[in-house]
Amino acid sequence: MNAPKEPPTLGSVLEEGWRSWRLALRTPGHPFRTPVVATAGDDGGARVVVLRSMDPEAGEWEFHTDARSPKSLALARSPWMTWVFYDAATGVQWRVRGRARLHAGDDVWRDAWERVPEASRANYGTDAAPGTALVAPLDAVHFRDIGPAHFLVVRCRAESLDWLSLRPDGNLRARWVRVDGGWQGSWTAP
Numbered sequence: 446m447n448a449p450k451e452p453p454t455l456g457s458v459l460e461e462g463w464r465s466w467r468l469a470l471r472t473p474g475h476p477f478r479t480p481v482v483a484t485a486g487d488d489g490g491a492r493v494v495v496l497r498s499m500d501p502e503a504g505e506w507e508f509h510t511d512a513r514s515p516k517s518l519a520l521a522r523s524p525w526m527t528w529v530f531y532d533a534a535t536g537v538q539w540r541v542r543g544r545a546r547l548h549a550g551d552d553v554w555r556d557a558w559e560r561v562p563e564a565s566r567a568n569y570g571t572d573a574a575p576g577t578a579l580v581a582p583l584d585a586v587h588f589r590d591i592g593p594a595h596f597l598v599v600r601c602r603a604e605s606l607d608w609l610s611l612r613p614d615g616n617l618r619a620r621w622v623r624v625d626g627g628w629q630g631s632w633t634a635p
């Protein structure tokens with residue numbers, strides 16, 4: 446395989462990453478809006494979520510969930526988690542690894558709940574916890590007025606980023622680690 450004609454710089458790759466996540470947050474249907482998050486433990490380990498916010502300054506990614514879900518319990522036991530973002534159109538994969546902070550009952554949680562549309566609030570208000578066995582498919586009741594009792598905000602502070610770009614002229618891969626409030630990048634064998 447030939448070397449890429451004009452390989453990007455580490456700086457431009459990371460900038461493009463921040464741009465993509467910002468764009469995803471305001472673009473329904475953007476592939477980076479529905480990443481897979483993986484957790485540690487025996488809960489099944491990986492599932493799709495909706496990216497709810499992303500702060501490039503802090504290096505933090507956020508999703509919302511039901512506090513009773515297996516992934517929430519897994520994160521309470523072990524905060525290490527990985528996000529996988531994939532854009533089939535560009536052949537770019539980002540893997541973001543970090544530690545989750547679980548927000549419930551604090552200001553972060555209250556602000557997030559205020560922004561959950563009325564129509565979506567029932568998603569966090571089933572009577573049965575996610576994963577509970579049901580006799581019939583519609584047996585889980587969604588309570589519209591249950592409030593945020595089971596609502597959980599998960600914020601992940603990244604410690605490392607891994608970028609892979611599939612290209613006809615040669616795949617590229619790079620990695621960044623958090624150092625002294627910044628990101629230190631290096632090229633990696635794909």
Ligand SMILES: Cc1cc2nc3c(=O)[nH]c(=O)nc-3n(C[C@H](O)[C@H](O)[C@H](O)COP(=O)(O)O)c2cc1C
Nearest residue numbers: 479492493494495508509510511514515516517576
């Ligand atoms: C497109 C899509 C978006 C989803 N977004 C979320 C989400 O933001 N939060 C969430 O808890 N589950 C979301 N889910 C459901 C999860 O993938 C998963 O099935 C569920 O949360 C149970 O996961 P667990 O048993 O691993 O805890 C989404 C599923 C799909 C297909």
